[in-house]
Amino acid sequence: MTQTSYGLLKGKKGIIFGPLNEQSLGWKIALACHREGAELAISNVATALKMGNTAELARICGQAPLLVADATSDDELKALFAGLKTSLGEIDFIVHSVGMSANIRKKIPYESTNYIFYNKGLEISAISLHKIIRYALEAGVLKDNGSIVALSYIGAQRVFSQYNDMNDAKALLEAIARNFGSRLADRGIRVNTVSQSPTRTSAGSGISNFDAMYEYANLLAPLGNASGEECADYVVTLLSDLSRKVTMQNLYHDGGFSSVGISEKLLGLLERSQPEAGV
Numbered sequence: 199m200t201q202t203s204y205g206l207l208k209g210k211k212g213i214i215f216g217p218l219n220e221q222s223l224g225w226k227i228a229l230a231c232h233r234e235g236a237e238l239a240i241s242n243v244a245t246a247l248k249m250g251n252t253a254e255l256a257r258i259c260g261q262a263p264l265l266v267a268d269a270t271s272d273d274e275l276k277a278l279f280a281g282l283k284t285s286l287g288e289i290d291f292i293v294h295s296v297g298m299s300a301n302i303r304k305k306i307p308y309e310s311t312n313y314i315f316y317n318k319g320l321e322i323s324a325i326s327l328h329k330i331i332r333y334a335l336e337a338g339v340l341k342d343n344g345s346i347v348a349l350s351y352i353g354a355q356r357v358f359s360q361y362n363d364m365n366d367a368k369a370l371l372e373a374i375a376r377n378f379g380s381r382l383a384d385r386g387i388r389v390n391t392v393s394q395s396p397t398r399t400s401a402g403s404g405i406s407n408f409d410a411m412y413e414y415a416n417l418l419a420p421l422g423n424a425s426g427e428e429c430a431d432y433v434v435t436l437l438s439d440l441s442r443k444v445t446m447q448n449l450y451h452d453g454g455f456s457s458v459g460i461s462e463k464l465l466g467l468l469e470r471s472q473p474e475a476g477v
């Protein structure tokens with residue numbers, strides 16, 4: 199992450215859903231927003247606040263209010279936005295950095311998915327974005343000309359076998375972002391998703407063969423995988439006034455991975471692994 203502050207978020211306020219620990223994308227985004235001058239609130243589900251060290255992040259970010267909510271719970275989100283109005287006031291941005299698949303955690307193959315887990319995964323990883331935006335609007339807490347960003351993955355467009363039902367969840371997440379983007383445009387509010395490279399976090403490492411997926415993406419991407427810190431810097435630009443006409447987009451932040459078929463690096467590796475012809 200760049201150490202320089204450009205003051206891009208000076209005078210802005212926002213809430214970040216999903217920082218768990220130092221590896222979390224949400225954590226790095228919170229630090230970058232704080233560096234750029236934003237006033238923050240931070241939210242996670244109660245169990246995560248016990249497991250992780252989100253309270254420490256809140257302290258680092260200038261004693262940011264820490265608001266507990268399960269992002270699938272209508273009542274808890276309603277209470278969160280009522281509390282946010284009191285603790286922080288009206289906000290300019292929302293970051294959704296929330297995701298979980300119990301099918302992945304329990305290594306249940308897609309073909310024999312557990313539908314309770316499947317529905318829960320969609321609720322947590324995608325429909326929570328709908329609920330967060332809806333209840334922020336109903337509470338009247340979101341200012342005009344604001345920005346909403348959610349974290350996605352290229353599994354929404356292309357099947358990554360080990361990404362299992364999260365491929366589906368990310369497709370729904372991106373669709374919700376577009377749908378809300380069209381509805382909030384008359385208030386100048388943008389809604390986008392950032393499709394990030396594989397990144398070593400708690401959620402990332404829960405995926406089988408994550409290290410192989412990480413290395414594959416790194417070999418293919420001309421610029422190499424984007425780090426969590428670089429993701430945070432990019433998200434800052436989308437929350438800032440420098441991206442006022444960017445909305446309803448899924449923006450790849452992946453070192454060019456999404457535009458490459460095969461790379462010289464990967465070809466070389468595959469060639470070396472072939473048995474020699476005629477031997």
Ligand code: NAI
Nearest residue numbers: 216218222223246269295296297349396397399400401402
């Ligand atoms: P993480 O595990 O640090 O963050 C996920 C967060 O979701 C955790 O803080 C967790 O407590 C929260 N969460 C789970 N259930 C919740 C609920 N019911 N209510 C509220 N919060 C809940 O992992 P990471 O990787 O930082 O994930 C953040 C986002 O980035 C996710 O949407 C993930 O899919 C996305 N992403 C991650 C990539 C990676 O390789 N790590 C790549 C591309 C996107």
